Amino acid sequence: MAPLQPSPPTRPKTKLSNIDALAQASFLIQGTLERHASERGFSLIQTRLLGVLRDRQPTINELAQLLELDKSSVSGLVERAERRGLVQRTRSTLDRRSVLVAITDEGLTLVNEVAKRFEADVAALLKPLAASERATLIRLLGSVLVAHAAERGVDF
Amino acid sequence: MAPLQPSPPTRPKTKLSNIDALAQASFLIQGTLERHASERGFSLIQTRLLGVLRDRQPTINELAQLLELDKSSVSGLVERAERRGLVQRTRSTLDRRSVLVAITDEGLTLVNEVAKRFEADVAALLKPLAASERATLIRLLGSVLVAHAAERGVDF
DNA sequence: CATCTTAGTTGGTGTCACGTACGAATATAG
């Protein structure tokens, strides 16, 4: 199990494999988003919830699908968000079992602020790239996302 | 606060802004990684821990920096990983206060399996791109990561 | 020595995720 070096890196990593690049990039993006969210006092998943609700009024079940969570998880998530006044629950009139979740003005304001800061940070991250490179990066990511969404059916 | 539509999307999103593309892509990658991890019975953060330990034997404090967590969080993280036999703690002989964390053979095997599956999924995700596009995407992400790492000093 | 300071753990709190079990509403069968 390798000798017990004091603490400095055993092998200073030199090369970035494809997967590592993607994984690291995703951690970087998520970290950025999470930082801004926690500065506003809420979590990444709460931010994601609010983000989804910006253009939808889904039921708990639909939210569970969108966020890939168990419905009981979403129930608690929405409960906490509602307690903070960020979302609002309404009983559906069509199917009185289901609940429609809508973002409140306060929640919308908050999520938009986070989005704004996040956007600024992303812009800073992409600064080392030339404008054409940035466009290419976004285009390629877009292709991947579209292809994946098409394959999985669901929204986006 | 918008009329109470039954449940279908109020506004079917049509366009992907830059930030949305990056955010969505990062969620996609993270979700993929987390799926494989949880199939093996451990969490994303545990996977990240093991990933970091593949080529390092850091102290708790160094881990806290690498993972951007509080040292008490890392303490618990390592404790749980050790209880599962994935990681081993050793008191440093140089500074008897500090603890060196090393991955075990079992942990290494596990994390390599997850990495393998993850790599396969990423390859599938990138399939819609031409080979040259894939290379470009990785290169651009690499540039961003390198520039960011340089700015922040730390590892990668 | 008597202090800082640093490394890590412990304890308390809150979020989050899951599975299970439940009541209410709806759908389906006979």
Place this chain on the structure above:
DNA sequence: CTATATTCGTACGTGACACCAACTAAGATG
């Protein structure tokens, strides 16, 4: 139209995680 399923959301219990504050042990500094 009752009787039985199915579906929707919630409640409860459990465990992982994250933070902060307080603490012990060990090292550094005067």
